Amino acid sequence: MTVDGVAAIESTRPQRGANQHLNLMGALYLGGTVAQMAQSVHKAAQAVGNYSGCIRSLQINEKAYDLRIASRDSKLGINIGQCGADPCSNAPCMNNGRCSAGLDKPFKCNCASGYEGVLCERLVDVCATNPCLFGGMCTQTGGSFVCACPSGRIGKTCEKDLLNNDEEAAMTALFEGDGCVRLAPFRADVDVTFNADVWLKPSSPNGIVFYWGHSDPAGRYVNGDFVALVLVNFVPHFFWNVGSGVSSVSASSPLDENTWSSVKFGRHLRNGSVGINDGPVARSLSPPNRSHLNLGSFSAYLGGVPNFAALPAIAKFNNSFSGGIQQLTINGAAVNIK
CATH class of the missing domain: 2.60.120.200 (Jelly Rolls)
Structure with missing residues (x-):
């Protein structure tokens, strides 16, 4: 496990028996479980209780999950609200860049041709490659x-x-x-x-x-x-x-x-x-x-x-x-x- 890019903390559990594979065929829950599932949840998780706060993104084995309510990856949401305003509502992208809310970042700017930067704030130096021939x-x-x-x-x-x-x-x-x-x-x-x-x-x-x-x-x-x-x-x-x-x-x-x-x-x-x-x-x-x-x-x-x-x-x-x-x-x- 690693937090905010610091060195990972690793632990190994002693092997018991021949089975070394993780079998997770059931539903995936984020933030807690519904009451009907309480009996099937590990006792350690029951003692902690459900999570309170914001979760911005989830990625498992290179797959990023869409956490928005009623999205293709969310089947059920109970007592879930929006965690802050739409990051694109104040139009942060400059020079006609298009803003899109991302799963791994607050937002992403898709820059118009000729511009670059996190906010599309910089002109691409199109003359740097000397496009004009014959000394133009x-x-x-x-x-x-x-x-x-x-x-x-x-x-x-x-x-x-x-x-x-x-x-x-x-x-x-x-x-x-x-x-x-x-x-x-x-x-x-x-x-x-x-x-x-x-x-x-x-x-x-x-x-x-x-x-x-x-x-x-x-x-x-x-x-x-x-x-x-x-x-x-x-x-x-x-x-x-x-x-x-x-x-x-x-x-x-x-x-x-x-x-x-x-x-x-x-x-x-x-x-x-x-x-x-x-x-x-x-x-x-x-x-x-x-x-x-x-x-x-x-x-x-x-x-x-x-x-x-x-x-x-x-x-x-x-x-x-x-x-x-x-x-x-x-x-x-x-x-x-x-």
Whole structure:
């Protein structure tokens, strides 16, 4: 016998006769016996009497018994009550973990994907295993991750070759400074992280490459969240607003005219960035108090917008893009631009 994990106390009874086996074919009682059984109970047990207190769990030969009244393991209960409140009643499990009352523990938390710990209180470090291939940069978003892929790579883990992948064949749209493409609805969770990669071949120095923001039913801009990539003298500028005011960051060098280049732009919470090909990445921080991007079901545009009233009043937002746009990816997923 052992109590609370201390060293076991052992005892051996002298053998009498040839029988060394324990024969227990009758009913199993816990906490005492019913009055009708009193005569069949060993005298030592009769002298002690029935048990008073709580019993949380019972396990015999690796089998755990369900002690709840009217459970499959309980056939009869007399003068039995609940020993305290349901341990799950105060919802101890964090981050959408599911609580279940256990037989060997007060409760157990079944954690949602991406969380761990007794109370699901810790984020699993999903970037610790370096899931992003070919030097992609991993950013944790809740219990998942987003890869910022190097130039020429796309996919959830940067596993696809942008220009040599039949499934994600590169698509090119030509803009002449007076048109735009309203992108078909696409699924992208950009609340915490928005990472975009677009290939550009500009033929004029200024223009709106990408815009996604709030607008009213008439297509006019309403004060709210947006993200935009704009060329100013061939230099990519990334603008964003997460509710705390407009912020911007510009690349450290201009694009080469009539040459294909990859422009990566985006933000994680308040941190915005933009870079060209595999060159230096410029970074900036938006004002405090707001950090999440809410774009709901609003439309995104490429090359410009159908009505400049849809744009915030920013001087640099006054020209449509001229040149070629080839392959847009958002959070690693290719977006159809035609």
